[in-house]
Amino acid sequence: MKEAKRLNVSGNVQGVGFRYFAQMTAVEHDITGWAQNLDNGTVAIHAEGSPENLERFIRLLKKGNLFAKVHNLHEESAPLEQSTTFRIK
Template identity: 50%
Template sequence: MTDIHINVSGHVQGVGFRYFTQMKAREYQIAGWVRNKDNGTVEVYASGREKDLAMFLSCLKRGNRFSKVEKVTVAPLNSDKRYYDFVIKS
């Protein structure tokens, strides 16, 4: 399993982006979480197989039909914490 930290910026809050992210994560069997940050970005912790993460990231870069993704940054993580589902954090 590979763990990554993702930050998504643009018009991504108030447009259902977290729910879109959760739906895509479950579609690609990604575990982890998503949450809005105070600075207007969306933060994602994702854990899964590399090919599934690549497809998941591709979806996040496009966003849903209400969002306008401007930038996606990805950083690898070394974490001992394991998630078994994908949740929306408040």
């Protein structure tokens, strides 16, 4: 059963490859959706997948990549958008 999450990630997450990291991590874990920089310096993510894959995806996002420093990740349920890929907006 597929479910969707809306994530808002704050910290040093813009200009450091975080959206690309999210996209590559999503592809590896069969997650679809999108990632977008927001004007307030955070990254918004819409993620769709199985509960288990979403849990793994979110856990990895919280760790960040070599350059990103995640301070907070807010997560809430979201309606399915029936995404077929994970794209960077």
